[in-house]
């Protein structure tokens with residue numbers, strides 16, 4: 437097994453951050469965010485490219501602003517995300533909404549100037565009623581999907597996302613009824629998708645474009661795989677982008693239509709630019725022939741749900757409280773602080789029910805454990821306040837190397853602030 441190492445922190449910076457901000461704490465690195473944004477902006481394209489950050493992966497305003505400064509736009513997954521992005525200072529014209537739940541206050545958001553992709557026939561009808569004669573995009577379910585797990589596959593007959601490709605005739609009827617103009621086709625088939633399936637869907641989407649003469653933009657979504665673990669293989673954006681660029685050029689040669697490309701990665705931009713620094717609070721062992729050694733962290737599904745939910749594998753790097761001269765190693769199960777056996781960071785490959793002990797240096801209470809690859813869908817998606825643990829703070833290490841707080845640790849009072857005594 438390949439040894440996991442820190443991606444942007446050092447043992448010294450881990451100790452300093454733990455000392456200054458306490459644990460558990462999320463840490464992001466502006467230099468890494470910048471590098472990933474630049475790689476996304478270099479995505480092959482024939483006639484122009486917009487990169488949108490799928491903000492559901494890491495919605496902190498400080499992160500949105502880093503990407504805004506670098507020229508990225510935003511993909512929002514709900515009306516609330518739209519408002520959060522506006523609050524962070526993102527211009528409305530830079531925000532595109534593709535949502536499962538049509539917001540109550542959609543008309544207000546749309547009048548601000550946001551872009552909108554109708555993700556169902558009912559949404560398209562609603563849009564037509566509110567804004568006849570106006571322009572919008574269509575999210576299409578191309579009939580096949582691909583994701584790292586069943587929970588993150590969002591294309592194909594078992595997925596509710598987008599308008600099923602065989603119902604586009606009905607979409608055309610709604611478009612005609614309200615005099616709408618479809619200017620964008622959108623697909624997103626899943627997170628951690630197979631590059632070959634992604635490419636096939638990209639080429640199929642160009643066929644959909646041919647049915648809608650006003651379309652000027654094709655949005656191919658996100659889902660690009662990153663290597664969190666040293667043993668994993670990342671999707672090469674240049675490699676998957678080249679054939680798609682050629683297809684855009686072929687469409688232009690055939691029809692004269694020069695389509696703009698949009699992509700909207702989440703994971704790719706932030707996953708390996710974030711880490712969770714936690715402390716080992718206890719080390720216990722069970723006996724008998726199946727006895728195990730356990731590391732208990734001051735963190736867990738309250739900060740990182742992905743191992744329990746998807747059996748996601750995250751590098752775990754032990755930073756001893758003080759430098760230690762020892763090469764002793766041991767197999768450990770690493771568990772979270774919630775009273776539930778499902779709160780475990782060393783779940784088996786592809787099976788959240790299975791256990792897969794990790795070989796780590798011999799570890800003691802007070803040592804730090806850095807969960808790497810925790811920039812995407814961790815602070816954004818956790819079992820917040822379970823067991824009444826307060827929400828952990830977030831810190832951004834700037835280009836100057838300084839760590840700055842971008843979200844305070846939640847005060848325990850805030851956990852119960854909306855509770856109401858019903859009285860007699």
Ligand SMILES: *Cc1c(COP(=O)(O)O)cnc(C)c1O
Pocket residue numbers: 490492493511513534624626627628657658659660700701702703704812
């Ligand atoms: C979640 C999502 C993305 C980003 O997916 P990643 O796997 O994080 O790249 C992009 N587009 C839409 C519509 C999404 O819902």
